[in-house]
Amino acid sequence: TNREITDNTVQLFGEYGVSDKTTLLAALPIKLIKAGALVRLFGEQVTFEGSETALGNLTLGVKHKLYDKKWVISAQLNVEANTGKYFPESGLRTGYDTWTLAPKVNVGRSFGRFFAQGTTGVDIRFNDYSSNFNFGAEFGAKIFKPLWVIAFLDISTSFKNGDIVLPE
Numbered sequence: 001t002n003r004e005i006t007d008n009t010v011q012l013f014g015e016y017g018v019s020d021k022t023t024l025l026a027a028l029p030i031k032l033i034k035a036g037a038l039v040r041l042f043g044e045q046v047t048f049e050g051s052e053t054a055l056g057n058l059t060l061g062v063k064h065k066l067y068d069k070k071w072v073i074s075a076q077l078n079v080e081a082n083t084g085k086y087f088p089e090s091g092l093r094t095g096y097d098t099w100t101l102a103p104k105v106n107v108g109r110s111f112g113r114f115f116a117q118g119t120t121g122v123d124i125r126f127n128d129y130s131s132n133f134n135f136g137a138e139f140g141a142k143i144f145k146p147l148w149v150i151a152f153l154d155i156s157t158s159f160k161n162g163d164i165v166l167p168e
Helices: none
Strands: 005-017 022-035 039-041 044-047 050-055 059-068 072-080 100-111 114-125 132-144 147-158
Touching: 059 100, 072 114
Parallel strands: none
Antiparallel strands: 005 022, 022 050, 022 059, 039 044, 059 072, 072 100, 100 114, 114 132, 132 147
């Protein structure tokens, strides 16, 4: 972009095991976004400085364990709802203006008080948005029961298969 944009997200995340093999999950992102100097197009002011706080795209999902020996393999399907909001005055948006289906495969293992997990999948987007491939790595350590410290790396690359035209 040709202006500074700050995006801070507070996300409430929860998982609930409905059986030994199946877990439901939800993620509720609250976006605190801010745009710097205005954008001018051919000398005309297009957007203004602004800051907004609103819901991002809500995610609901199900994860099912397929294999459980030393390594655990699971399949996961997330649905990202089109719950983000667009603010035309500032040109800010808190989420994609589309629904997303996200099938994934997770592979992980615990090592006593530590664990490691890898995730790969795709985000299939509609409404002319590009889909993408993603890979994630997660590492965690149990500090004391029930507190975990977890680090997560997320890498995503677009398929460049969308042709959405977004406002300036």
